[in-house]
Amino acid sequence: MRQLDYRHHFRDKVLHCCDCRQSFVFTAGEQAYFQSKGLSAPKRCKSCRELRKRTLIPDMEERSG
Numbered sequence: 001m002r003q004l005d006y007r008h009h010f011r012d013k014v015l016h017c018c019d020c021r022q023s024f025v026f027t028a029g030e031q032a033y034f035q036s037k038g039l040s041a042p043k044r045c046k047s048c049r050e051l052r053k054r055t056l057i058p059d060m061e062e063r064s065g
């Protein structure tokens, strides 16, 4: 049986959202997922991320041409 033993490597972390400044938990499971995708730690809490997803704020709006 092969299972990802991320619990030995990751621990729940408390991060601070760069949008609302609230603290949120970056769980061990999420850390393993983010690392497997080659992503760095999230800068926003879950609700702010959901909000951005829902409103679909374009990141690159400044496009002169």
Ligand SMILES: [Zn+2]
Binding pocket: 017, 018, 019, 020, 021, 022, 044, 045, 046, 047, 048, 049
């Ligand atoms: Zn937030």
